[in-house]
């Protein structure tokens with residue numbers, strides 16, 4: 001394979017899922033209420049009897065995926081929620097086995113997948129650094145050389161001798177990232193962990209990934225942040241429903257992906273239902289409140305209705321919400337200040353309204369997260385995030401005389417409305 005470092009051939013990953021065709025949440029509640037035994041019994045019932053009964057279904061999270069990555073490539077992996085991105089990274093990191101096909105990976109891989117992989121909870125930060133280095137095949141002396149840099153990057157000096165299970169999720173991810181990026185892997189695999197840290201740490205991570213890539217190491221990076229993908233990657237694999245939709249140069253593929261989001265081509269509700277599988281809490285529906293559910297006239301509030309379903313008791317939750325423009329860049333965000341709780345198997349509907357946002361005419365899409373841990377960015381972490389829904393249009397006001405009615409996309413995404421202007425003649 002000469003300079004090919006990763007070769008993926010006809011890769012497939014099948015999961016068996018138990019689910020319900022209609023009213024999934026209500027029935028899931030009933031199933032849980034009936035106890036574990038009856039879950040087993042119900043799941044084993046033959047398929048297709050009554051539509052409202054739980055059924056067992058084979059589900060291909062990845063199907064027929066083939067591609068090659070060369071030494072030094074910086075590859076972005078993008079796609080809607082549930083497209084199979086994390087599954088692909090887990091297979092490449094050998095955390096899970098493929099059902100069909102095969103992969104060949106040449107070189108030492110350091111991967112940073114979701115929180116919890118790679119570290120041993122009972123061991124201290126210090127011990128985990130050495131353990132991870134050893135797993136990567138480094139000598140003690142090599143690890144020692146990198147040790148201070150890792151600790152400084154992660155900003156965990158004070159907690160080095162604390163078991164990592166006592167870390168906040170922010171600290172945990174900082175250390176995990178620092179270890180993965182500094183221990184000189186030949187291939188660095190990163191799955192969206194940047195979403196967890198605060199803005200400053202995210203910036204630091206992106207900088208570090210860029211540095212690693214410029215040293216000739218191969219980088220695979222999953223993100224919903226098209227700005228980060230465009231800045232870091234020279235090549236993109238676009239996954240849709242478990243299959244490769246397109247592979248190619250970053251600019252072209254990002255543009256295709258964003259155009260698809262804006263056209264709402266995917267069956268969103270089905271996608272949401274599948275993407276939330278296995279998570280503690282998930283969005284079961286996200287809607288824009290407007291006559292057609294797709295457009296809002298400039299200057300009117302942006303109104304969303306969010307439906308959340310939780311499998312367990314959760315406290316101190318807040319909603320994060322962002323808006324992305326048609327180039328895929330995040331143009332603004334909020335975190336709700338008022339927190340709320342959810343009981344096990346509870347479905348909750350929330351209304352979120354953004355007032356006085358003078359979003360310019362154009363196409364946009366939203367992203368939402370459910371976070372635990374309040375407003376403090378160092379302790380808050382996302383339990384669930386959905387990006388790309390809803391996509392909507394801001395319509396110009398129609399009197400034809402003002403700047404809004406004639407808005408040009410080169411002028412940006414915000415109309416400055418409340419200004420003061422006067423001729424100053426002294």
Ligand SMILES: Nc1ncnc2c1ncn2[C@@H]1O[C@H](COP(=O)(O)OP(=O)(O)OP(=O)(O)O)[C@@H](O)[C@H]1O
Pocket residue numbers: 015016017059061079080081082083084085086087088274275276277278385
């Ligand atoms: N252990 C599992 N059992 C059953 N289904 C699973 C399992 N893990 C993942 N899936 C399903 O496989 C599909 C692909 O999941 P994956 O996590 O790879 O998506 P993703 O592209 O990373 O999505 P996201 O953008 O939300 O992170 C989803 O529909 C998911 O629900």
Ligand SMILES: [Mg+2]
Pocket residue numbers: 085086087
């Ligand atoms: Mg994922």
